[in-house]
Amino acid sequence: MTAETTPQLLAHACESGHVTYPAHPRCPDCGSEQTDTVDLTAETGTVVSWTTVESTPPGVREPNTLALVEFSHDRGQVRVLGGTTADVSLGTEVTPVYVEQLRDPEQSVRNGADQPWDGFRFEPA
Numbered sequence: 470m471t472a473e474t475t476p477q478l479l480a481h482a483c484e485s486g487h488v489t490y491p492a493h494p495r496c497p498d499c500g501s502e503q504t505d506t507v508d509l510t511a512e513t514g515t516v517v518s519w520t521t522v523e524s525t526p527p528g529v530r531e532p533n534t535l536a537l538v539e540f541s542h543d544r545g546q547v548r549v550l551g552g553t554t555a556d557v558s559l560g561t562e563v564t565p566v567y568v569e570q571l572r573d574p575e576q577s578v579r580n581g582a583d584q585p586w587d588g589f590r591f592e593p594a
């Protein structure tokens with residue numbers, strides 16, 4: 470895998486410094502175009518909320534623990550929602566880990582080529 474293809478967990482920023490995840494066509498805070506990114510791939514975040522879904526849609530692991538993770542960076546904080554690799558609780562420190570297949574395309578209600586199937590989960594640090 471080359472540096473160009475290494476997956477990154479990127480938050481997006483406008484020129485006013487507001488940071489969001491995921492990206493938006495326009496900054497939800499000020500309406501400016503988001504022109505910059507903040508790389509969270511190697512950062513450690515803190516779980517600020519979590520839930521475990523016991524009954525999931527087709528193709529999604531069951532049970533599926535989701536966490537809202539807050540990352541601090543030089544422009545403030547940004548929160549990212551994602552699955553976890555293990556049980557977490559409030560305050561658990563986690564790092565993003567790349568996963569090639571977040572869901573099973575064969576079982577999903579969506580078509581295989583319509584969306585990426587890879588992404589990041591959060592692993593206790």
Ligand SMILES: [Zn+2]
Nearest residue numbers: 483487496499
């Ligand atoms: Zn903004």
